[in-house]
Amino acid sequence: MTIKVGLASDHRGVHIKARLLQTLQREGFDVCDEGTDTTDPVDYPDFAIRVAQQIRDGKLDRGVLICGTGIGMAIVANKFHGVRAASCYDEVIVEMSRRHNDVNVLCLPGDLIGERPVDELVLMWLRTEFESGRHSQRVDKITAIDSSDTPDINRGV
Numbered sequence: 485m486t487i488k489v490g491l492a493s494d495h496r497g498v499h500i501k502a503r504l505l506q507t508l509q510r511e512g513f514d515v516c517d518e519g520t521d522t523t524d525p526v527d528y529p530d531f532a533i534r535v536a537q538q539i540r541d542g543k544l545d546r547g548v549l550i551c552g553t554g555i556g557m558a559i560v561a562n563k564f565h566g567v568r569a570a571s572c573y574d575e576v577i578v579e580m581s582r583r584h585n586d587v588n589v590l591c592l593p594g595d596l597i598g599e600r601p602v603d604e605l606v607l608m609w610l611r612t613e614f615e616s617g618r619h620s621q622r623v624d625k626i627t628a629i630d631s632s633d634t635p636d637i638n639r640g641v
């Protein structure tokens with residue numbers, strides 16, 4: 485089954501996003517580009533929302549969001565039910581975000597990622613499976629918070 489991936493960035497991530505779009509399409513992913521399209525300054529929440537909503541609604545399997553630090557994108561995306569977003573750029577953390585946390589929205593720090601091979605990093609993230617096992621009960625507890633209006637932070641401790 486083809487993995488559906490949503491891409492979005494603010495003005496600081498637009499060049500990385502353009503390159504990623506080409507790479508992911510070439511590698512056979514079903515990619516949608518949710519902007520921004522120029523380096524004119526924009527507000528990252530407007531673009532994180534476009535991808536996070538589609539993850540929440542089951543229209544996308546994964547998202548990749550890029551701003552200066554990746555932090556703002558992750559804060560916004562994590563407000564949507566079913567989204568597990570993390571800002572990372574190191575190879576080990578990117579891999580662990582999939583294996584242990586089943587992260588479905590990767591947030592990249594466009595300003596900090598430098599000469600790192602972003603395309604390879606994202607491809608590795610897309611192809612790394614969640615390990616499941618003992619990690620499932622932890623992710624399930626995150627999902628339980630998602631589905632509660634008044635989460636009891638002591639539950640399960």
Ligand SMILES: O=P(O)(O)OC[C@H]1O[C@@H](O)[C@H](O)[C@@H]1O
Pocket residue numbers: 494496525528551552553554555556
């Ligand atoms: O370009 P300016 O507005 O200076 O800074 C925007 C960046 O600052 C941080 O919040 C985000 O990383 C965002 O990409």
